[in-house]
Amino acid sequence: MQQSPAINPRRVLNANGDAVPEIRSRLGGSRHAELSHVEKGNPACVIGTGQRCEHALVDAELNRRLATYEATVRGRFTRIVDTLKAISAEQHELDFVVRAQRMALDRLGFELPADLLAEAWVSGLNLRALHSYCIFRSFKTCIDQVDTDQAPWRERVVLDAAFITSCGYHTLDVSPCADGRLQGLLPFVLRLAPNENVFVKAYAGAMFDIESDMGDWSARELERLTGVIPNGESLNYLKLAVYHFSSSHACSQGCAAHGSNDKLAIESALGRLNELRSAIDNTYGVGAAPEILLIGLDTDLDALRIHLPDANGDLNPYRYVDTGALYRDTLGLSRDTARAAIADVVARTETADGWAEGQGRMNDGMLRLVLALAEANLSQIEYVIQHHAGRYVVIGHDEAFICAGEATNYVQMRNKYYYAHLETVEEGAADMDVGVKIFTELNVKHGLAVPVLVHFYYSSRVPGSRARALLRARRVKAATLARYPVLAAQGLINCQMAVSDRHGTERCGFVEDNVADAGH
DSSP states (O other), rough: OOOOOOOOOTTTTTTTTBSSOOOOOOOSSOOHHHHHHHHHHOOOOOTTTBBBOOOOOOOOHHHHHHHHHHHHHHHHHTTTHHHHHHHHHHTTTTTTTHHHHHHHHHHHHSSSOHHHHHHHHOOOHHHHHHHHHHHHHHHHHHHTTTTOOOOOTTOOOSSSSSHHHHHEEEEEEEEESOGGGTTTIIIIIOOOOOOOEEEEEEBGGGOOHHHHHHHHHHHHHHHHHHOOOTGGGGOOEEEEEEEESSSSTTTTOOGGGGGTHHHHHHHHHHHHHHHHHHHHHHHHHHHSSEEEEEEEETTTEEEEEEEEETTTOOOTTTOOOHHHHHHHHHTTTEEEEEHHHHHHHHEEEEEEEOOOOSSSSOOOHHHHHHHHHHHHHHHHHHHHHHHHSSSOOOOOOOSSSEEESSOOOOOOTTTTTEEEOSTTTTTTTTHHHHHHHHHHHTTTTGGGOEEEEEEEOOOTTTTTTHHHHHHHHHHHHHHHHHHHHHHHHOOEEEEEHHHHHTTTTTTTSOOOOOOOOTTT
């Protein structure tokens, strides 16, 4: 596969390999902190103290707004542990309950379950249950505030529903890996505004369910044929799969579902895309299948490999453009020159010697989308440079909880939760086991419980849909506790159920708020 050129970690290089002059830093932290990142492997670009890295195609204002959003969301979680420690120190005071509630309300924005606090003088404070409760409530706060929190960056993102339509697609169906590091895929990595034409369902290893996807395609096709989708007769359906890898720790921090084997991750995702095309063509006639696209995400840097389809829509695992290389090679160029250089790289990659044979170049709509995604990702690469020293400090898992059932797509941010897509625990047993294994390291080893949010969607347009969603949630909760009886018996796994209305106002409505009873 293509290898990104080596770079000097103390310099920023332009397309000619020369150091770019007059660049000053916005990075905080010590020089020691910067070097620690370098030692983990070269980021896409590392800048030194007193330097600034600004690419002509980067939307600096959007980066600023996203940074504010990230700080706001993460801040709701980072205060939890210190708040609980402060509350724990007060548990033997006579007015403990009053003090605890005041501290929780002041620092976290919500009160704690009164029964957990009232019983503290007898058996001690149940910090495991309180920690899980705070994780769930903080996440609920993020969902309740999502419109206010996201408004500043949503209005700035240009890759929206209208743009997707301009590329010739009425639907963009995205299946990333369920790994928590891909949860910021749309707003951060791809700079796509979540909208009514973009659907996201994550699966371990990006191995989406063929039959389920055929159902999604059929539903949208019916809407297109009945005129529900404006101008649908001239538009197509696009299926996008996103695998991931780690450029610094390829053998240990890649996709767990594929054993951190990058080759297997690529071939498996591509194979699933081709299987979907064949299934729809075989069922509905040749030519009915949607277009497909494959993207790889380097979760260390948030740089992309965009695999280029040929004129027949076929993808090749070795025909791709690397946005990390594009960033470095066009840094220091003017806006128009950089954009032209990216288009030239894409054109040359489509016809480069040594690739597996293609059958001509991709269609104009797909080309427009590929160029836009490549350019938009440059902003995210610089975002990681400016706010995470060029490579994430935590390159592996750092999630706050497990979401089992159907993912809540309201809050999209790296490593917020580990996701296990399932209707029953038996169906998603492997994904749940991986999640529990991750949280054994993150939480259980430190005495904290594994928080599991069991979440399902329902449609208020369908009679009885909410009741059926609740029934599924209760079954999954009971099966989860039964699958991990040792953890449950020790109070080391806590479940919270929630449901959301696809077509209404209920967002992650908690069915049970008393986490004290969640482990029994």
